[in-house]
Amino acid sequence: MADCATSIDHHYRGENPLRTLAFLCREDRARLAIGALLFVVKSSPTWLLPLITANVVDIVVTHQPVSRLWFNCGLLLGLLLLNFPGHLLYVRCYSPAIRRISNTLRFALCRRLQELSIGYHSRTSSGVLQTKVVRDVETVEQMLQQASDGGLSALSSLVAGLIIIGVRTPSFLPVFLLVVPAAAFVVMRLRSRLRVQNETFRAEVEQLSSRVIEMTALIPITRGHGLERSAIERVDGTLRRVRKAGLTLDLTNGKFGALSWITLNFLGVGCLTAAALIAYYGTFGVTPGDVVMLSAFFSSLTGSVIALLNLAPVISKGLESVRSVGQVLEAPDLESNEGKAEVTAAAGAFEFRDVTFAYPDAASPSVAGFDLSVQAGETVALVGASGAGKSTVLNLVIGFLRPTGGRIELDGVDMETLDLRTFRRFVSVVPQETILFEGTIRQNVSYGLENVDDDAITAALRDANALEFVEQLPYGLDTVVGERGARLSGGQKQRIAIARAVIRDPRVLILDEATSALDTRSEALIQDALARLMRGRTTFVVAHRLSTIRDADRIVVMDGGQVAQIGTHEALLRTKGAYASLHAVQVAA
Incomplete structure (x- = not known):
């Protein structure tokens, strides 16, 4: 894929799409030129037939030597026999070039989607992005295929026919x-x-x-x-x-x-x-043969012009797809990591200093004046009403969002100076909605890791309270979970996600409503697994059920993007503030 990786170094967006296509074809120019030549040769019977027919008619009418008849017929037969190998060679030249171009575009799109910020993905529908990767590239591929097949056929017939007419009549x-x-x-x-x-x-x-x-x-x-x-x-x-x-x-x-x-x-x-x-x-x-030739050429040349005109909407649609792909490939909303310091180790201490974050065009910031010191290995829970800024703080910790004011320090270093891709090697996230891909349990647990043996996977599943149900499955670790884990229950999927986090041995753990929407038994199993996972690791927890965070080292109550209260579960209940009110409501329910 090394050649594909360089394909993104082009100004797709705003560039003339024809220049973009020329750029994409640059590696196959010789192959495409040879293919075009082969196409002209293999399709030559189409535009030579009227001329040879004219020759045959004149030979018969004027009683020319019969050897000329055999020569003309033999020439046509020879060209017809050349069609099969010529067509195969043409396909061998053109097909790899077109397939490489579509593969290059898809690879470039997938790579750019991995580079674009979470903010971009939150604003752009996944269905739209899927359409660009699949349908738009397919449309470009179809345009190139039809333009090469239909366009070369019509163009060669038109040019050759006019040349023959210009020379003969x-x-x-x-x-x-x-x-x-x-x-x-x-x-x-x-x-x-x-x-x-x-x-x-x-x-x-x-x-x-x-x-x-x-x-x-x-x-x-x-x-x-x-x-x-x-x-x-x-x-x-x-x-x-x-x-x-x-x-x-x-x-x-x-x-x-x-x-x-x-x-x-x-x-x-x-x-x-x-x-x-x-x-x-x-x-x-003008001879009798010329009459036959001109009549035949009128039909074929008219058909060629119509065929070229019919390609106009196909080409227009394909060029529009090139522009559509360019919107992603040149999207400016990239996560900036190039040239920044790599994170080779992380203790997990965080310092939020007057942190503010405002989404573009938002009426007010989601987080404002946020100050918090988190010690390495400490568990901090974030609670508050919907829209209080809890998820924004988690995204700031992961680095999905960058502060628009203030700074966040990791182990005493401003995170703005760090390559956050390397920092995330020390982070594991257990989200509210568990995301599994259609593969085996083994593949889902060890996703992104190399040379992981079954003992490590089994240990991770045991720590996540998932080993018991996995061993009861028909194929154990090789059981396919289905699309998005459809063959597993919600609690089972969540425990697989915890095993995925356990096996990475993270220094920083993010739990975003990890036990919401679960039955009581599943919640108890997951809480037990999370307790083991959180031990000795810096943990940020967002939870709706206050009963799940009562053992946190500190609970941060947020209101309007700011810190309203900080303390332990017992201390906050004694203060009779916002936390006590939330707790009273949940106990009453």
Whole structure:
């Protein structure tokens, strides 16, 4: 992937997309040139057939030596036989280049997504990013494929045909240069109405898709209230509009097909008649073979011009996808780590000095004037109402966010001067929503680590209170958890996440609502596992249930992004402040 990594060193965003494509093709220029040459050779029978047919007709009409007949037919057969190896060589030249370009773009996108800040990802839909990596790159790939296949075919036929006409019957060249584009223009004008009907039909189908999704989502409510007829009538109206739009599209297609066929054949008959009359009266030296050739070339050249025009929307869509990809590749919201000091060891002591953080365009800062000293190995819990700034503080600790005011020190060093990627090697996060990938339990626990033996994985699972249920699974450590851990319960997934944290032996531990939305038994198992995990490590805990943090060394009560209270569970209850009020509400519930 070394060659892919360099592909990002280009100004994709704001750059002319054609220059971007030229940049992406730079490593395969020779291969692409050879491929284009091979394509011209392998497709030569297409544009040589009218000329050889003209030669054969003239040989027959003027009774030329039969050897010329054999030569022309043999030449055509030879070129036809060259098509198979020529096409294979063309594919071997073009396909690797196009696949490499798409692979380069996807690799560059995935790498940039890993470099962009968490703020960027919080503002940008994951579905949009997925579309850019999959669909936009696929559109670029299809554009290159269709432009090379259809474009080279049409262009070679057009250029070769005009050259042959210019050499053999130069008097007809101006006619073809005027009539062929005119015929193509007429056909494209007829097609414009077809495009409108296609868009209308597509919009109705999209509306139908939306209605079906809505209908299936509402089936429990619909059936529960006896509203089946209303639901069917709602979809039936959309179905009628789809049918009407489809019939209109079919009629327009029929009109277009008939009118195009008549128009092209009328012009073809006109070309044939004019050539035949000129040959009949012996003007300009046009032979009977030339008449056949000109008639054939009119159809093929008109088709080539239309094919080139048809590529315009495909190319336009592909270039737009290049711009779309560039929006990510040139997004400025990067986490700045280059050139900063690497973290080779961490004790886990933090010092927050008048820290402020405000999100862009926010009316007020999420954290303001935050001061806190955390000793290495200390457990600090953050509590407060929703929006108090708890999650923002956690993100500041991890380095996902950088203070907009004040400073945070790690072991006495300003974190602004540190390469936070290296710092995170000493951090483990157990989030509220456990994220597992579709792999085995072994792979999920050891994710990102190399040469981890089963003994270490088993020990981590034991410390996380997960070994018992893992051993009962059909394949043990090799059990596939399913997409996002779908085959495991919430408590089981959370214990796998704790095992993933345990095996890394972190110095700093982040627990973000790690026991929320769990049943009582699962919560007890996870609390026991977390107690072992937190021992001797600097731990930041955000918890909604105050009962889960009563053993924390200190509890920080936050309000409006500021510290309202700090103390132990017992001390805060005695002060009768905000913490005591929160505790009273939960006890009463």
